[in-house]
Amino acid sequence: MKRYQQQIALPEIGIAGxxxxxxxxxxxxxxxxxxxxxxxxxxxxxxxxIGVVDGDxxxxxxxxxxxxxxxxxxxxxxxxxxxxxxxKQNPEVKVIxxxxxFTEENAFEMVDEYQIIVDCTDNLPARYLINDVALxxxxxxxxxxxxxxxxxxxxxxxxxxxxxxxxxxxKENSKTTVSCNSTGVLxxxxxxxxxxxxxxxxKIILGIGSVLSRKLLIYDGLNHQMQTLAIQKNxxxxxxxxxxxxxxxxxNKKAVKAISTTEFYDALKEDSYLIVDxxxxxxxxxxxxxxxxxxxxxxxENYLKNYNKDQKIILxxxxxxxxxxxxxxxxxxxxxxxxxxxxxxxxxxxxxFKS
Amino acid sequence: MTITVKYFGIIADFTKKREEExxxxxxxxxxxxxxxxxxxxxxxxxxxxxxxxxNQKMTNQNATLQNQDEIxxxxxxxxx
Numbered sequence: 001m002k003r004y005q006q007q008i009a010l011p012e013i014g015i016a017g018x019x020x021x022x023x024x025x026x027x028x029x030x031x032x033x034x035x036x037x038x039x040x041x042x043x044x045x046x047x048x049x050i051g052v053v054d055g056d057x058x059x060x061x062x063x064x065x066x067x068x069x070x071x072x073x074x075x076x077x078x079x080x081x082x083x084x085x086x087x088k089q090n091p092e093v094k095v096i097x098x099x100x101x102f103t104e105e106n107a108f109e110m111v112d113e114y115q116i117i118v119d120c121t122d123n124l125p126a127r128y129l130i131n132d133v134a135l136x137x138x139x140x141x142x143x144x145x146x147x148x149x150x151x152x153x154x155x156x157x158x159x160x161x162x163x164x165x166x167x168x169x170x171k172e173n174s175k176t177t178v179s180c181n182s183t184g185v186l187x188x189x190x191x192x193x194x195x196x197x198x199x200x201x202x203k204i205i206l207g208i209g210s211v212l213s214r215k216l217l218i219y220d221g222l223n224h225q226m227q228t229l230a231i232q233k234n235x236x237x238x239x240x241x242x243x244x245x246x247x248x249x250x251x252n253k254k255a256v257k258a259i260s261t262t263e264f265y266d267a268l269k270e271d272s273y274l275i276v277d278x279x280x281x282x283x284x285x286x287x288x289x290x291x292x293x294x295x296x297x298x299x300x301e302n303y304l305k306n307y308n309k310d311q312k313i314i315l316x317x318x319x320x321x322x323x324x325x326x327x328x329x330x331x332x333x334x335x336x337x338x339x340x341x342x343x344x345x346x347x348x349x350x351x352x353f354k355s
Numbered sequence: 356m357t358i359t360v361k362y363f364g365i366i367a368d369f370t371k372k373r374e375e376e377x378x379x380x381x382x383x384x385x386x387x388x389x390x391x392x393x394x395x396x397x398x399x400x401x402x403x404x405x406x407x408x409x410n411q412k413m414t415n416q417n418a419t420l421q422n423q424d425e426i427x428x429x430x431x432x433x434x435x
Binding site: 030032033034035119120121122123124127144145146147148150151152167168171183185190216218223227228229230231232 | 363364365368373404406408411412413427429430431432433434435
């Protein structure tokens with residue numbers, strides 16, 4: 001606890017506050033310019049469980065601002081690399097890396113058990129998606145974004161406050177949105193904004209101070225100006241977000257997710273999946289691993305009788321056609337979390353466990 | 356009446372200034388009329404999504420303007 005003694009010394013925090021930090025799960029979406037400082041500071045403060053989502057890889061041009069990474073990390077996945085670095089920084093914190101992008105297909109699964117989402121993404125569709133998922137899940141979204149030397153920070157969906165859509169209703173045909181890759185960015189700016197986000201996250205967890213909800217903070221780093229604008233809740237936009245979020249949730253309820261070989265390898269390392277090879281007895285097994293069960297198609301239903309319907313299941317076959325059909329069938333019969341290996345085991349070129 | 360209009364983000368890239376004053380006649384007293392005036396001056400903003408703030412409060416196009424008001428044009432930023 002020595003690590004945290006200076007913050008425990010604050011009367012607003014104390015031992016009880018530190019326990020709140022330990023017990024919370026925060027999901028950081030995007031491990032780039034905003035995500036890096038958010039991750040570092042949530043971990044430093046002792047936030048018990050931090051999920052980090054990013055499908056991108058580290059590039060040299062990221063290093064002027066994303067100071068979690070080093071030159072030797074270039075080419076590696078951001079979520080995995082950041083998780084490793086954060087773990088070194090504070091091994092008491094559990095960091096869960098998710099090495100894919102946040103999409104409509106995986107959004108609800110990713111957010112599942114988290115209590116706060118930190119929006120560190122770099123594009124508008126992801127921000128609307130986070131907003132709508134957060135609305136359905138009734139959790140706050142701590143937002144920041146930037147353009148050149150300017151930044152915006154706010155907390156949406158906090159205690160029934162305004163949402164991102166209340167501030168910026170979605171405009172179908174707006175052409176001019178740009179990423180920092182094309183406009184340029186001074187490295188300190190996302191770090192300043194990320195620290196403001198981390199501050200809001202900690203206040204929400206601790207229940208102290210006043211949270212930056214119903215307000216938009218605008219920071220101009222070039223002229224050092226900070227101002228806050230009042231945001232009002234717009235019931236139509238709240239409803240739009242909620243409806244869109246629910247539609248996404250429903251769409252994915254019945255959908256079988258096809259996973260890539262990389263995701264397959266990741267799953268092999270986890271105990272939570274039931275991994276099933278659908279090969280028939282007469283087919284040669286290309287490879288196996290201790291946690292792969294061989295269940296021929298006609299025995300599958302019987303085999304799964306004793307499993308809960310929410311058991312995470314991955315099916316695979318030689319080419320992905322049989323596993324797709326079987327996974328569809330299981331989903332229609334009440335299983336909620338069935339995956340199959342896209343393109344089958346033939347697409348797996350690197351075999352971690354040889355038979 | 357005289358109002359101040361402030362530009363943020365990509366809107367300021369288009370206007371090439373952070374703020375400017377406008378002297379409006381009394382008939383041009385809504386944000387909507389101001390908006391069409393600004394879109395004539397800076398055609399690029401027509402294709403840009405942005406919200407209005409009136410005297411530090413987010414508002415919509417139907418709000419009416421008064422002398423000395425400060426209006427901000429605020430686009431969503433996407434960078435992160």
